[in-house]
């Protein structure tokens with residue numbers, strides 16, 4: 713097998729768990745780059761700004777350009793840029809990454825109805841009052857947009873509720889079905905193609921998002937068992953097995969380098 717030279721690598725559960733680096737990630741990325749791969753990162757975690765992810769990667773010994781970081785916040789902003797009026801009013805129940813992405817697309821962030829959309833993403837500031845307000849704005853006519861619907865989020869010591877848990881609350885309270893932006897939904901597929909090209913490999917820890925993204929792109933999938941699948945048993949290793957399966961990113965690198973040529 714000849715492998716394409718672009719890798720779209722997930723972050724949570726692959727490079728880190730919460731604020732703890734997964735051992736060997738820095739060396740693994742350096743080895744892949746030395747072997748001629750472009751390594752870029754796509755996360756369904758919309759909470760951070762691009763610079764936050766670049767800084768966090770750098771702090772773990774992994775240099776990255778802002779252009780090498782793709783987030784579901786950007787995918788949500790792209791979804792709205794394609795379908796909403798320019799400069800439209802948008803309410804968000806999400807982290808700073810969503811504010812950054814929506815502002816970059818020219819949307820006006822608003823606290824109250826009327827709004828064209830309510831964007832919901834992972835946020836530790838989620839609470840009852842914010843839920844009530846977001847549901848009110850959706851009931852008043854706004855579209856409900858989810859940055860992603862991952863049910864959980866791999867943290868340092870177990871699993872936290874993911875954006876999907878928060879989206880479900882807003883969806884239930886408002887009666888609206890969310891439009892989803894993150895992987896494996898079409899806005900992310902389009903964003904990955906626009907940024908990274910038509911050929912690559914997806915590496916990730918969650919078959920239902922990372923594996924499905926790979927399938928949607930038509931790219932090989934490398935599953936690491938350092939996050940959701942395997943150790944947490946949240947998701948099983950798919951059958952048929954992905955092109956590559958390894959305990960972690962450090963141990964998937966030799967497989968990729970062997971299969972490269």
Ligand SMILES: [Mg+2]
Nearest residue numbers: 722724725917
């Ligand atoms: Mg992950």
